[in-house]
Amino acid sequence: MVEAWYMDESADDPRRPHRAEPNRPVGLEQLRRLGVLYWKLDADKYENDPELEKIRKERNYSWMDIITICKDKLPNYEEKRKAFYEEHLHLDDEIRYVLDGSGYFDVRDKEDKWIRIFMEKGDLITLPAGIYHRFTLDEKNYVKAMRLFVGDPVWTAYNRPADQFEARGRYVAFLAQTA
Incomplete structure (x- = not known):
């Protein structure tokens, strides 16, 4: 089961857990109210997993690739690692399925x-279009993940502030409805 918590304010290494003191855990229902969806799947059978295929079909995740984020496998590793950790949003949902390794997605409440x-x-997660977020590896410095999209992939990240985009406006309206 996924684990989530409120972060501390430390500017220390982002690959550390950064749990607020006292610890303030966040459950799946609270994530759902932010539009964040989660599934636990068997990553060892991702190539022929009927559960993954069902999710892809129901949610129209038609495009897929696999990315490995580690020093030896990702060109411009340091630059990309820093860029992933910049607070940003996308105009489309961000869908990631961890096939091996681990890392952190940070989202704003x-x-x-x-x-x-x-x-x-x-772990498979969907972050809604318009949510401010960022990603970092943990201290193991390795993750292999499937990236899924509805339609063709769009890689553009809009660093905060990016409130002028329609996707952000729709997301803010969604939050107001779930209040």
């Missing part, structure tokens, strides 16, 4: 506080 979501092998 309704009060603009950071929630850290620990992702490990078998």
Whole structure:
């Protein structure tokens, strides 16, 4: 099961857990109210997993590739690692399925506080278009993930502030409805 918590305010190494003291865990229902969806799958059978295929069909995730983020496998590793950790949003959902390794997705809650979501092998997450977020590896410095899209992939990240985009406006309206 996925683990999530409110983050501390430390500027220390982002690959550390950064749990607020006292610990303030965040459950799946709270993530769902932010539009964040989660599934636990068997990553060892991702190539022929009927459960993954069902999710892809139901949610129209038609495009897929696999990325390995580690020093030896990703060109311009340091630059990309820093770029992934810049607070940003996308105009489309961000869908990631961890096939091996681990890392953190950080998302903003309704009060603009950071929630850290620990992702490990078998975790599939969907971040809604318009949510401010960022990604970092954990201290193991390795993750292999499937990237899924509805239609053709769009890699553009819009660093905060990016409130002028329609996707952000729709997301803010969604948050107001779930209040």
